[in-house]
Amino acid sequence: MSRAHVHIGEVATRTGLSHRTIRYYEEMGLLTPSARTEGGFRLYGEADIERLLLVKPMKPMGFSVEEMRQLVDALDVLADADASAADASAARTQLDAIHEDALTRVAELQEATARAEAFTQQLTQLSSPAAEH
Known part of the structure; x- marks a missing residue:
């Protein structure tokens, strides 16, 4: 080996x-x-x-295996010095689309995290001794 x-x-x-x-x-x-x-x-x-x-981080972000494959296929084309200009352009477009999708998903996750944090703060306030009065 x-x-x-x-x-x-x-x-x-x-x-x-x-x-x-x-x-x-x-x-x-x-x-x-x-x-x-x-x-x-x-x-x-x-x-x-x-x-x-x-x-690896694509799965918890909700990307499908097919979307993962699209990413690696696009990267393979972009790394191939013999790829045609048309193929490279299509791969770049695919990569850009996945990047935009990832940015959108990150923003959605950040919003969900903010809602979850607000909820836990509410629960903290409700469970504090001052809230019992």
């Missing part, structure tokens, strides 16, 4: 994702192991780990 490649357990440790999630993302086309051992075990490189760390 090359020092540049690690087994799935190391990837799980470094990304905080379970083995099952990593395998699922592989099945869904978000990730392809960079190499395999002679015994067929998956091996991952730094780029694979970086890809997982990029898509």
Whole structure:
């Protein structure tokens, strides 16, 4: 095994994702192991780990696996020096759309957090001894 490649357990440790999630993302086309051992075990490189760390926050933000795939596909096209100008332009448009969607989702999460904080403050006031009078 090359020092540049690690087994799935190391990837799980470094990304905080379970083995099952990593395998699922592989099945869904978000990730392809960079190499395999002679015994067929998956091996991952730094780029694979970086890809997982990029898509990891998308799930709790409500992005679907298909949207995650659109992101990684767009990034793959943009990283491909042989990609046509039209493909690169379409990938840039896709990346920009995902970025805008993420900004919208962050704003919505911030609003939801503010409402939750206001609610907990109300509960604090209701449960304080002064509120019992």
